[in-house]
């Protein structure tokens with residue numbers, strides 16, 4: 001997958017700018033607060049239909065404007081694809097090859113990317129929310145089925161949580177089993193997909209981590225919740241678990257079991273990585289996870305995803321930086337860094353300088 005052109009209109013601090021990217025390494029440089037991350041964010045948005053930094057799309061619209069537009073021309077081995085997102089205050093329009101798509105799940109996954117940022121490198125030390133987000137974004141890009149199950153699950157979860165806050169306990173207890181049917185069905189689909197994905201991710205991550213640490217450390221991943229058996233079996237067990245927790249859920253006013261609460265167990269040499277790793281070790285382990293994501297995307301689509309490396313090089317020591325760059329292989333990479341670090345990269349990369357939301361000619 002290669003992005004050839006990216007156009008930003010009234011997006012963040014950009015008025016109107018078109019980026020033309022090369023197949024290999026593209027380096028965006030500039031001082032702080034000039035628009036490097038904004039550009040990386042736009043690419044990420046076209047791949048995932050969301051942003052990592054914000055809750056409300058309207059924050060993406062340039063101050064004082066009413067609509068932002070991100071457009072890209074990308075090339076995969078199946079041909080050219082045109083992606084477009086129009087973002088308004090309270091709604092958005094998504095287009096693939098000029099045709100409006102009604103559902104986000106039909107938009108996501110047309111262009112695949114793996115995003116590296118200092119935040120992603122904290123994946124190990126951060127809370128379970130971040131690891132769930134990582135899994136959700138990663139699996140949604142590769143499985144429409146997962147993306148749509150997740151959407152429905154979140155909707156049902158919201159409704160179930162609202163129900164739990166109702167005063168009429170009798171009514172709530174009578175209604176819950178109806179919701180739980182649906183809840184368990186989508187939860188089981190999500191859990192089963194995550195189990196499958198984590199198994200593959202774990203294999204690649206272990207190999208990558210061994211390579212990054214010269215065989216010194218063994219990394220392993222596992223779901224923290226035991227979801228054995230078929231989707232039907234998972235759903236049945238989950239329904240029972242939900243029923244066992246009615247009282248607690250009513251007291252808390254939210255749903256205390258389900259994939260929205262699950263985590264990934266990450267261990268290094270058999271010990272829980274969160275409580276045990278040094279910062280450097282944790283960053284390397286996170287890097288292994290992200291590189292494993294690259295491997296999976298490459299295997300699934302037969303070509304490497306676009307790598308977006310936002311500000312990560314300064315967080316890594318020289319050997320890890322070199323190893324990361326060597327893994328980019330034949331794929332496309334969009335890398336941001338401040339002006340000073342630019343000298344680190346070879347002459348065969350495309351350099352784009354950004355100043356105040358504009359490309360410096």
Ligand SMILES: Nc1ncnc2c1ncn2[C@@H]1O[C@H](COP(=O)(O)OP(=O)(O)OP(=O)(O)O)[C@@H](O)[C@H]1O
Nearest residue numbers: 012013032033034035036037038059060061062063
């Ligand atoms: N909706 C918006 N409208 C106008 N400007 C915005 C909007 N959102 C963000 N900005 C501005 O965009 C600027 C650049 O942000 P960005 O995160 O891309 O910087 P950067 O080049 O990555 O800097 P750094 O090197 O510090 O990471 C910020 O100064 C911010 O105020």
Ligand SMILES: [Mg+2]
Nearest residue numbers: 036037038311
């Ligand atoms: Mg930045």
